[in-house]
Amino acid sequence: MSIKVAPSVLAADYMNLQRDVELAEQAGADLFHVDIMDGMFVPSIAYGPGWVKGLNEITDVPLDVHLMVEQPERFVEEFADAGADIIGVQYEATQHIHRALQMIKNKGVKAEVVINPGTAVELIEPVLDMVDQVLIMTVNPGFGGQKFLPSTLKKIEQLAAIKREQGYDFDIEIDGGANDETTKLAFDAGATVAVAGSYVFDKVDPAAKIARLKEVTAD
Ligand code: DX5
Numbered sequence: 001m002s003i004k005v006a007p008s009v010l011a012a013d014y015m016n017l018q019r020d021v022e023l024a025e026q027a028g029a030d031l032f033h034v035d036i037m038d039g040m041f042v043p044s045i046a047y048g049p050g051w052v053k054g055l056n057e058i059t060d061v062p063l064d065v066h067l068m069v070e071q072p073e074r075f076v077e078e079f080a081d082a083g084a085d086i087i088g089v090q091y092e093a094t095q096h097i098h099r100a101l102q103m104i105k106n107k108g109v110k111a112e113v114v115i116n117p118g119t120a121v122e123l124i125e126p127v128l129d130m131v132d133q134v135l136i137m138t139v140n141p142g143f144g145g146q147k148f149l150p151s152t153l154k155k156i157e158q159l160a161a162i163k164r165e166q167g168y169d170f171d172i173e174i175d176g177g178a179n180d181e182t183t184k185l186a187f188d189a190g191a192t193v194a195v196a197g198s199y200v201f202d203k204v205d206p207a208a209k210i211a212r213l214k215e216v217t218a219d
């Protein structure tokens with residue numbers, strides 16, 4: 001099976017968001033990736049729950065909400081109520097990763113743990129039995145358009161090995177610098193979902209880009 005593609009709306013044309021969302025939806029986007037940034041955990045600021053609710057109203061594609069915020073527990077319920085289908089919390093942003101994931105599950109939403117490029121896979125082993133998805137950041141979070149860090153491939157392989165050995169069925173997602181080459185490398189290492197922002201929404205042909213990511217990862 002090809003990799004699932006999650007276009008990142010951070011890179012869409014904000015003034016023509018509905019057009020870009022429809023284009024990506026028709027091209028077979030599996031999820032929409034929504035970056036929430038608080039100006040603290042990461043330097044940028046982006047999107048509140050009201051915005052996510054609006055997005056949810058214009059698409060049937062599930063929303064993959066990536067909380068790049070300090071103490072994400074404070075916002076889990078609001079984003080769940082706004083229509084998030086998956087909520088990701090950064091391991092580094094809370095002293096209570098287990099509790100944060102529990103809160104997400106209690107809202108009936110899929111739970112995801114996220115780790116930065118400098119965070120070891122071993123640190124999240126205690127919560128792997130409770131997640132639906134693990135996001136291995138393939139750039140340092142905060143900005144679109146950065147270069148994929150090849151050192152993250154080993155972490156994907158390591159996580160995929162644990163998944164196999166333990167019989168887990170969570171998805172393994174990558175985020176940052178995804179293009180046809182890096183997505184293929186990540187897929188071969190065990191990734192099952194690719195977030196793609198600037199590669200997809202490059203103002204040329206989002207549909208062709210989504211198709212290309214599926215094509216290079218077809219078995
Ligand atoms: C980075 C964000 C990403 C971003 C990816 O902090 O988490 O989701 O939108 O953008 P690209 O695909 O352009 O690297």
Ligand code: ZN
Pocket residue numbers: 008033034035066175195
């Ligand atoms: Zn993201």
